[in-house]
Amino acid sequence: MKNMKEKEVGSSFHDNLAWMDQHLPVEASFDLIKREIEIGGRNAAFYFIDGFMKDEAMLKLLDSMMKIKPEDMPERILEFSAKCIPYVEVEILHQFDQVMKNMFSGVTCLFIEEYEGCIAIDCRTYPARGVEEPETDKSLRGSRDGFVETVVFNTAMMRRRIRDPHLIMKMESVGKSSKTDVVICYMEDRVDSKVLQVVTERVEGLTLDDMKMNQQTLAEALFRRKWFNPFPKFKYTERPDTATACLLEGKIVMLVDNSPSALILPTSILDMIEEANDYYFPTLTGIYLKVSRAIITVLTVFLTPVFLLMMQNLNWLPKVFAFVAVKDMVNIPLIFQLLILELAIDGLRLAALNTPSMLSTPLSVIAGLVLGEFSVQSGWFNSEVMLYMAFVAVANYTQPNFELGYALKFMRLMLLVLTALLNWIGFLIGMILVFCAVAFNKTLSGRSYLRIRRN
Structure with missing residues (x-):
């Protein structure tokens, strides 16, 4: 026997139904429906998936088909689909692989005695939610619709x-x-x-x-x-x-x-940090938003590594910025404080995803108090470290791309570790590696990540 891709729908009604019944678990699956009727004095059978079919449309189609008299039945299947099916999306299928693909996609398939082929009637409907604005990609102006799963x-x-x-x-x-x-x-x-x-x-x-x-x-x-x-x-x-x-x-x-x-x-690093708000405001405001986001994006990567580098080399710190130096007793090395807080921030983010919405606000307040005030008083963390890590945590949400946010986080962690191990040499090596990771990152088009595409 030919395989499914080569097997064609024949003119034998019983052979077609036997093939479908053999390859479809009609008896085992409750949602696979086979409905046998009579159209114009000929045997016919519908195959469809319950839940994908529009009941109102099929009722009208069945009512129209049931009224066809034997003498009105066309000789060819194309004439039948054109004259006897009052519906827009109708197609004739001649191979069983096309029949199976369409049926599992929600299309109703009709076999009629003496007709060579299968009539596919696309009267399907999918369960779908509303096209409300997405939670993570909001805009102050503009449309409020969003993509759905259909x-x-x-x-x-x-x-x-x-x-x-x-x-x-x-x-x-x-x-x-x-x-x-x-x-x-x-x-x-x-x-x-x-x-x-x-x-x-x-x-x-x-x-x-x-x-x-x-x-x-x-x-x-x-x-x-x-x-x-x-x-x-x-x-x-x-x-x-x-x-x-x-x-x-x-x-x-x-x-x-x-x-x-x-x-x-294709895309570039500049496309990644764009968002809809940049275009729904006047030009000057949009440019300001882009520049602000770019500066904050750079700060999320380099703020804590530069702070660690300055603390390891206090003599490099200008007198103007002497106030940024850690004044409290350092019980835990700064590098471990920074790494622990990086992990803690991700832990809080994961906890927020699994927290019921009615509890998210009080738990956030409790977490902020415990990790903020009490962790400093207990001697685990210094207040300066908590301040800079709080800025980094909040600044991550100014960047709309989730994957890019974690890419920047990994670059920051690499800079912290290299700076802690090799001091300024490690920081310099980290800077070079960050630049190389961006510059040599190739997209699907083969272009560099830094290349601005010409329109």
């Missing part, structure tokens, strides 16, 4: 903003088992054709069994990055307006079904 809704939100025939949305199926829908979106007249070709070839050439982690699985499969370089290769956004702006700049946006965010490429 890829068709996400493409519609971008189509609503770009009413141009040059906007292309190409869908691919990735994963042997999951068959996850991946959409490649681009402006045909603005995109870099070489980058588009690389992306398309890589997506089409993927040989994954499944996409368990949706977008992250796709990102790792498209570009296998070096483990020692933590800087992200892609930009993520949950805002349709941000994705639309990137499309109009000539970038490529990739959407994955079941994922409420878009993957944007």
Whole structure:
């Protein structure tokens, strides 16, 4: 017997149903429905998944089909789909692998006696939440909608903003088992054709069994990055307006079904630190926000290492900044204080993710009091160290990209350890390594992370 990819839907109604019943666990799975009826005096059978089908639409279709008389039945399946099915999205399938893929995607498949082929009626609906603004990517102005887990809704939100025939949305199926829908979106007249070709070839050439982690699985499969370089290769956004702006700049946006965010490429370090608020304000305000975020981003990396370096070399400290020196007794070396607080901040962040919303505020206050006031009084930490680490913890939230935040954190930890071990030489080596990690970080397009793309 031919395999599924080569097996074609024949004209024998009973053979088609026997093949479907053999490969579908209709009896074992309660949500796989087989509904046998009679249309125009001929036997017919529907295959669909309960929960994906629009009941109202199917009731109207069944009512229309039940009224067909035997003498009105067309001879060909194409004529039947054109004249007897009052619905918009109808397709004729001739291979069983297409039938199985469509049915598991929620499409209703209809077999009719004496017709060679399967009629696919796309009257599906997916469970979906509202398109409210994402929690981690808010804007003071602008739209308040956000991507959801249904890829068709996400493409519609971008189509609503770009009413141009040059906007292309190409869908691919990735994963042997999951068959996850991946959409490649681009402006045909603005995109870099070489980058588009690389992306398309890589997506089409993927040989994954499944996409368990949706977008992250796709990102790792498209570009296998070096483990020692933590800087992200892609930009993520949950805002349709941000994705639309990137499309109009000539970038490529990739959407994955079941994922409420878009993957944007190619990108640079400047793209990573941008956010929607930069463009919803006047030019001067937007420039100020960008510059402020860039300065704070640099400070999150170098503030505590520079402080440690100055404390190890007090004679380098100018008299003007003599007040920053640690005045209390140092019971624990500064490097260990800084590393312990780095770990403690991540612990608090993980605790906040798993804390019920009604308890998050009181627990945050308790944690702030215990770790702030009492830890200093007990002699574990110095007040200056607590101050600088508090700044770093808060400053991390000014940067919208979560992956970039942790990449900067790893660079800061490397600088701290090297400075503690080798003093100024270690700090200099760390500076060089940070620059190299950014400068030699290649994106999917092969460009440097520091390269500003020409529109």
